[in-house]
Amino acid sequence: MTFPQFALGALTLLPLLGAAAAVVLPHPARRITGVVTAVVIALLTVPVLVTVTSGELPELVLGGFDAPLGIHLRGDGLAAVFLGVTSLVGLILTGYAAILPKSTGTFLSATAWVPGHPGFWPLWLGCWSGLNAVYLSGDLFNLYVALELVGLTAVALVALGGRKSWEPALRYLFVAVLGSLLFLAGVGLLASVTGTLDLQQTREALGGLEDPTPALLALTLMTIGLGMKVALLPMHRWLVPAHSSAPSVVSPILSGLVLKAALVVLLRCWLWAVPVLAGAEWLTWLLGGLGTAAVLAGSVLALRQDRLKPLVAYSTIAQIGYWFLAFPLLLPGENDDAELASGAYGAVVALAAGHAIAKAGLFTAAGFLKDRCGTDEIAALRGAGAHHPTLILAMGLCAVGLLGLPISLGFTGKWQLATAAVGAEHWWLFLVLAAGTLLSAGYLLRGIAPLLMQAEVDDNTPAANPVTVRERTGELAVLLLGVATLATGLLGAWVSTMLEVGSWW
Known part of the structure; x- marks a missing residue:
C-alpha cells in the first residue's frame, strides 16, 4: 500500500475516530482534539493532491474485496479538488471555533443558557468524515451512506443554536x-x-441497455432527491431559516461545505454512473431553467433583507443557481462536443469550489458581528467597520469571489461557462450571468456598505466594548478565508488539469 492509498482510507476514518474521542473528552480537550485532527487531515490531503497533480489516480479497495462487493475509494480529480477545499476551509473554521467557543452554539445548563456547545466537536468531525467519504466513494451505496452522515450531523449542528434553531x-x-x-x-x-x-x-451495464426508461426514471428520482438537499429553487425553503439561525461557525460549514456534498453526488450520478440517455434532454433544460430562476429570485430576495445572515443565506440560493445553468451544456450527447461538456463541468466545479471559500468567509464574518453586537440587523451594524477594519476587508475580498471578479475561482467558473455557452450558441446564458452579477453587486453592497459608514455608537452597546485578543485572532481567521478567495483564483488552470484525472470521458 502506497502512502497516497493509505491517505485515502485515513481521510475517511480519522475524522470519525476524532469524533468518537471527542464524545468522551471534557470540553477543553475536545477543542484540542478538533484542532489536532484538522491539522492531520490537512497533512493527509497533501499526498493525494500531489499524486493527482502528477496525473495518477490513487485507488484503495478496503478489505481486498473488489467491486461490486467491496468498498472502493477513488481519489480522482473531482475528489482531490473538494478534498483540498474542504481541508482549507475546515482547518480555518476549526481554528476559529477553538479560539471563539461561543461561536459553536449554546446549551442549557442547570440555571441558564451557556455559550459554547460541547456537542459541536464530535458533530463537526463526524460531518467532515462524511464529506471526505462522499468525495472518495466509488459506489452508489457508500455515496448514500456518506451523504446520510453529512445530512444528519448537519441537522444536529443547526440545532446547537438554541431554541430558535430547533424548528x-x-x-x-x-x-x-x-x-x-x-x-x-x-x-x-x-x-x-x-x-x-x-x-x-453501472455505467458499462447501462451503456448496453435497450430500454433507457428505468435508468431515466432512476436518474430523475435521484436528481429530485439531491436537488432537495442542495436547496435548488423551488426546494429551497428550508435553507434560509437553517443557515441564518445556526451558530456562527456552523453557518459557513453548512453553506460552504455541506451543500457541496449533494452537488458532488449529483455530478457522480449524471456523469459517472449514468451514460448519456436518450430522452434526458428535457431534464437538463429543466435544471437549467430552475438554475436561472434561482439566480434571479435568490438575488432579488437577498436585496430585500434587512438582516445580514439571511441576506448571505439568500445569496447562497442565487449562487446555487449558477451550478445548474451548466446542465444543458453538460451532456456531450446534446451538443456532440465533449470539449464543451468538459468545459461546463469545469465551470461547475470552479464555481462551487470558489463559493465554498468565499461564502465560508462571508458567513463567518456575519456570525462574528452577530455574536459581537448581539444582532445581525444591518441598520444596527452601521459603522462597525470603524471597530473591525480587518473583518470588513475580509468581507470585501470574499465579495470579489462571489461576484466572480478577477482574480477568483468564481471568475474562472463564469468564464468557462460563458465559453461553453458560446460554443453551444446558448446566448441566453450571457443574459443570466450579467443579470446575476449585477444583482450580486447590489445585495453585497447592501450588506457591506452600511458597515463602512460612520455612526454614533452608544457607550453601553456591545459594539463599544474593547475588542479582545481572541476576537482579533478570530478576525484574522476570516481574513485568511478572504485571502484564500483570491489566492485560489490563480489556480484555475491547475484545477482544470486536475479534473481530467479519472474523469468520465
Missing part, C-alpha cells in the same frame, strides 16, 4: 430524509437494472 433544524431534517428516500429509490432501481452499485460497472 429550522426539524424542517431541515424532514427535507433531508425525504431527499434521501428519493435518492435511495433511484439507487435501488439502478441496482435492479444493472445488478451492481459500482459507478463504473
Whole structure:
C-alpha cells in the first residue's frame, strides 16, 4: 500500500475516530482534539493532491474485496479538488471555533443558557468524515451512506443554536430524509437494472441497455432527491431559516461545505454512473431553467433583507443557481462536443469550489458581528467597520469571489461557462450571468456598505466594548478565508488539469 492509498482510507476514518474521542473528552480537550485532527487531515490531503497533480489516480479497495462487493475509494480529480477545499476551509473554521467557543452554539445548563456547545466537536468531525467519504466513494451505496452522515450531523449542528434553531433544524431534517428516500429509490432501481452499485460497472451495464426508461426514471428520482438537499429553487425553503439561525461557525460549514456534498453526488450520478440517455434532454433544460430562476429570485430576495445572515443565506440560493445553468451544456450527447461538456463541468466545479471559500468567509464574518453586537440587523451594524477594519476587508475580498471578479475561482467558473455557452450558441446564458452579477453587486453592497459608514455608537452597546485578543485572532481567521478567495483564483488552470484525472470521458 502506497502512502497516497493509505491517505485515502485515513481521510475517511480519522475524522470519525476524532469524533468518537471527542464524545468522551471534557470540553477543553475536545477543542484540542478538533484542532489536532484538522491539522492531520490537512497533512493527509497533501499526498493525494500531489499524486493527482502528477496525473495518477490513487485507488484503495478496503478489505481486498473488489467491486461490486467491496468498498472502493477513488481519489480522482473531482475528489482531490473538494478534498483540498474542504481541508482549507475546515482547518480555518476549526481554528476559529477553538479560539471563539461561543461561536459553536449554546446549551442549557442547570440555571441558564451557556455559550459554547460541547456537542459541536464530535458533530463537526463526524460531518467532515462524511464529506471526505462522499468525495472518495466509488459506489452508489457508500455515496448514500456518506451523504446520510453529512445530512444528519448537519441537522444536529443547526440545532446547537438554541431554541430558535430547533424548528429550522426539524424542517431541515424532514427535507433531508425525504431527499434521501428519493435518492435511495433511484439507487435501488439502478441496482435492479444493472445488478451492481459500482459507478463504473453501472455505467458499462447501462451503456448496453435497450430500454433507457428505468435508468431515466432512476436518474430523475435521484436528481429530485439531491436537488432537495442542495436547496435548488423551488426546494429551497428550508435553507434560509437553517443557515441564518445556526451558530456562527456552523453557518459557513453548512453553506460552504455541506451543500457541496449533494452537488458532488449529483455530478457522480449524471456523469459517472449514468451514460448519456436518450430522452434526458428535457431534464437538463429543466435544471437549467430552475438554475436561472434561482439566480434571479435568490438575488432579488437577498436585496430585500434587512438582516445580514439571511441576506448571505439568500445569496447562497442565487449562487446555487449558477451550478445548474451548466446542465444543458453538460451532456456531450446534446451538443456532440465533449470539449464543451468538459468545459461546463469545469465551470461547475470552479464555481462551487470558489463559493465554498468565499461564502465560508462571508458567513463567518456575519456570525462574528452577530455574536459581537448581539444582532445581525444591518441598520444596527452601521459603522462597525470603524471597530473591525480587518473583518470588513475580509468581507470585501470574499465579495470579489462571489461576484466572480478577477482574480477568483468564481471568475474562472463564469468564464468557462460563458465559453461553453458560446460554443453551444446558448446566448441566453450571457443574459443570466450579467443579470446575476449585477444583482450580486447590489445585495453585497447592501450588506457591506452600511458597515463602512460612520455612526454614533452608544457607550453601553456591545459594539463599544474593547475588542479582545481572541476576537482579533478570530478576525484574522476570516481574513485568511478572504485571502484564500483570491489566492485560489490563480489556480484555475491547475484545477482544470486536475479534473481530467479519472474523469468520465
